[in-house]
Amino acid sequence: MSHHIVEVRDLCHAYPDGTEALKGVSFRITHGQAVALVGANGAGKSTLLLHLNGCLKPTRGEVRIGDAPLTPETTAAARRAVGMVFQDPDDQLFMPTVAEDVAFGPLNAGLPQAEVQQRVTAALERVGMSHLKDRAPYKLSAGEKRAVSIATVLAMSPDILVMDEPSSNLDPRGRRRLIEMLHSFEHTRIIATHDLELVVEVCPQVIVMDGGKVMAEGPTAELLDNEQLMLAHGLERPHILRHMHPH
Amino acid sequence: MTPGQWIEIGRMDELGRLDTPLHRRDARAKAVTTILFIAFVMSFPRHEVSALMPFFLYPLAILSLGRIPPGYLLRKILIAAPFAVVIGMFNPFLDREPAAAIGGLVITGGWLSFASILVRFVLTVSAALVLIACTGMNRLCAGLERMGLPRVFAVQLLFLYRYLFVVAAEGSRMRRSMQIRAAGPSAIPLRVYGSAVGHLLLRSMSRADRVYRAMVSRGFDGEIRVLHESRLRWADAAFVIGWTVFFAAARTWNLADLLGRLFMGGLS
Numbered sequence: 001m002s003h004h005i006v007e008v009r010d011l012c013h014a015y016p017d018g019t020e021a022l023k024g025v026s027f028r029i030t031h032g033q034a035v036a037l038v039g040a041n042g043a044g045k046s047t048l049l050l051h052l053n054g055c056l057k058p059t060r061g062e063v064r065i066g067d068a069p070l071t072p073e074t075t076a077a078a079r080r081a082v083g084m085v086f087q088d089p090d091d092q093l094f095m096p097t098v099a100e101d102v103a104f105g106p107l108n109a110g111l112p113q114a115e116v117q118q119r120v121t122a123a124l125e126r127v128g129m130s131h132l133k134d135r136a137p138y139k140l141s142a143g144e145k146r147a148v149s150i151a152t153v154l155a156m157s158p159d160i161l162v163m164d165e166p167s168s169n170l171d172p173r174g175r176r177r178l179i180e181m182l183h184s185f186e187h188t189r190i191i192a193t194h195d196l197e198l199v200v201e202v203c204p205q206v207i208v209m210d211g212g213k214v215m216a217e218g219p220t221a222e223l224l225d226n227e228q229l230m231l232a233h234g235l236e237r238p239h240i241l242r243h244m245h246p247h
Numbered sequence: 248m249t250p251g252q253w254i255e256i257g258r259m260d261e262l263g264r265l266d267t268p269l270h271r272r273d274a275r276a277k278a279v280t281t282i283l284f285i286a287f288v289m290s291f292p293r294h295e296v297s298a299l300m301p302f303f304l305y306p307l308a309i310l311s312l313g314r315i316p317p318g319y320l321l322r323k324i325l326i327a328a329p330f331a332v333v334i335g336m337f338n339p340f341l342d343r344e345p346a347a348a349i350g351g352l353v354i355t356g357g358w359l360s361f362a363s364i365l366v367r368f369v370l371t372v373s374a375a376l377v378l379i380a381c382t383g384m385n386r387l388c389a390g391l392e393r394m395g396l397p398r399v400f401a402v403q404l405l406f407l408y409r410y411l412f413v414v415a416a417e418g419s420r421m422r423r424s425m426q427i428r429a430a431g432p433s434a435i436p437l438r439v440y441g442s443a444v445g446h447l448l449l450r451s452m453s454r455a456d457r458v459y460r461a462m463v464s465r466g467f468d469g470e471i472r473v474l475h476e477s478r479l480r481w482a483d484a485a486f487v488i489g490w491t492v493f494f495a496a497a498r499t500w501n502l503a504d505l506l507g508r509l510f511m512g513g514l515s
Contacts, residue, residue, distance in 0.1 A: 104462075
């Protein structure tokens, strides 16, 4: 059995104020895939992501992580399997130092101190931020914060990485580093973003959402190149594809 | 000055991270000493002022050993000062019995007890602040929990502290955006402040929600765990016992009075 599979079946979610954010979303993402979730603001991307580790409960339908449905009993295991990088690093980083923040997840998993230390070192090295380990998170730059918040999740050795707008607020260099980092991961990756150029570079597969529904699903090069589809859902055909297109 | 600067976000955490012999003392030893300190200070009769003075030695000692900037601590005490003033401010009117006389000036019991409240306030608040500054809130809450404080309270305390930063950050952002659109520094009418405060609450709540979600996503289950869990050493016991002996001595004898008499005796 693999933990790397994420499946969503007929997922519906209505917020307490009655807003229907998801209206029957279904897809299946398998081992090692990198899938982008694109769509206009309010398409339901963030709401969908919050379901993947049980932060929100569906009003109908189900989420399956690695062949097991997400229930209150399996939530703890799912949270270990699914590493969630939130949109705003300031929400994610709250400990006095970077090292303590990265240690937060492994400590909660009940790992022994030596193992925790090892994971902290490895995770910070992985994102190239070892030199910041004793700094206060709130004093870092946006790019550093992003890298550290990814490290906090990597330290839990998840099978699946879920990211909400990972390239927002990054300068071109920080964004380039992020893309390289995303390339190097072997995890199953689900990335919600408006950065379509990043999608072209990182994710071979894409899911287009609009109004709480999946509008299209398939190879990135094909879907994002479809100008009509892109414009219909508040998106646009990325420049990079225009240049790549055979004339 | 924005609320963020006034609360000086993160400064307490920075202080708590310093590495001094005092910071290395176990959080439990420091917490117990602080609780004893507060208990001793509160046990004095209500008109007492002079006998309280020797107790200033404790926060001052922690302040210098823990390398806590005095100005910073003073500003924090000032923030809380209005509460103490309000609590004591009617005493001078209610209790007009003469209690002491300095030269020709008769001091009523009310003024004495008011002064006593203020002195105790400064003592206890500074003791609590130096405790946090030389321990760090996370380690302190973890220590309190290991001492047997119910987990619910320890976690509440930690979140209260954590969300204080959240509210302050939201508050300073809102204030900035209000000032940008206001005609002048005093142009924000009071009723706007009313709705702004309500707005601040809602914004802080949704942010608190996101922070909590991020914590839960990383396996937070209500137990506070820290790196480098410390063990109690002899130095921790010595710390508690040493200070307790001093507190007990200062409670039994009026050290300020004794010292004064010693000097006067020496002079005459």
